[in-house]
Amino acid sequence: MTPADLSRTVLHAVRRAVDEDALRAPVPARVRVERTRPGGSGDYACAVALQLAGPAALPALEVARILRERVAAEPGVGRVEITGPGFLSFTLDAPAAGDRAVLAAVREQGLAYGHGDALRDEIHQFHHAREVRAAVTAQTVRRLLTAQGARVRTTCAEPPDPDWVRLGVTVDAHGTPPVPLTGIRPVPARATAGELLERLGPDAARWGLLRAAGHDRAALGPELLVQGEANPLFRVRYAHARARALTRGAAALGFTAEAAPYGESPSEPAAHGTCHTEPAAQAANAANAANTEPAATTAHDAAARPLLDLIADHPGVLLAGARHRAPDRVARQLEAVAHAFFDFHDSCPPLPAGDEKPSAAHRARLAIAEAAGTVLAGGLSLLGIRAPEHL
16 A cells, blocks of 8 residues: 555545535545654554544544544555544555565556645646746646646746757746736746756756745756766656666566565565575564565565555555655655665665576565666656666
8 A cells, every 4th residue: 555545535434424424524636645654653654633523513632543543444454543632553464465566566657756746626727037046947847736636827027038948948938828827936046047057958947947946046056967876856857767787687587576575476485596685674674584484474684675665655646646746745855766786785785696597576576676767767757857778
């Protein structure tokens, strides 16, 4: 179960409680679930009971109890707890099953992973000045909103700069609108599109214009062209290229990705391959290997957990970026995925080394690496930036 699935499950429980007259309150348009903070209980938490307590004229704890019994019975939910004044904390069933569902969703949806129809009833009309950062931001916000089902129109105060086309920017109309529209007004770039294209090229220029929050000044210096770890754009694109290289390497060795966690492959009951993990992670993996419970409860390497969590959270980040008109959120998410990918890659190589034969462990790791590459490519596409197969 992904965070988006859990959000829909909780919303469905609210609707059921209202339909059954157990709760008399308006059904919210959406329910927000967040990953539990360090020291908290469960995997995810939400405050919907506190939100509904006032309209329902009931204590938040009572609303939480009404919802808990309806959510707890849903497939994929292992345990539901009530904490504090009425927060609902959710522990999902078998991490391995949840991981498989996420990886399967990425494989099935491809670059559209994280797209949806949550905003299908929304219509937006944006207006911006004849300024390159405003134009690129408006066009990218349009991409994010459209990916969530919204309908969007953008206009410019004056005829657009012809160089905007080379940055992938078009507008629907220009001039003074007959009625006030929603303005897109980031801090100006202090450079024209032509100047940025000459110095940086389209990809680095777009990243520089979008990476900073709109209220911050965009960093548009030569550091965007550095081919090294200090350059976040290079690191994101290199992670994508590396993930694609792993797929090609695996094909040359005669194996493909398989999302089943170690110990669950029908052809290989035991995991092979060495993960260079910290002592705590080694202990967790050893415990998994020694576990005699059914294989369905066996999780991926502990080193994969941060990357798997980021992949699972990706749809929520895209939706938040659309709602808040904040492409910078997507850029930061891609940076986090790239960082977690390299940590995972270095700890648990997806390809066998030397005379080592490909195993279930390698196939499972390859599935995670491929999913990370897909998330990076899809996110870059929404930002209007190419994701090369080779760097």
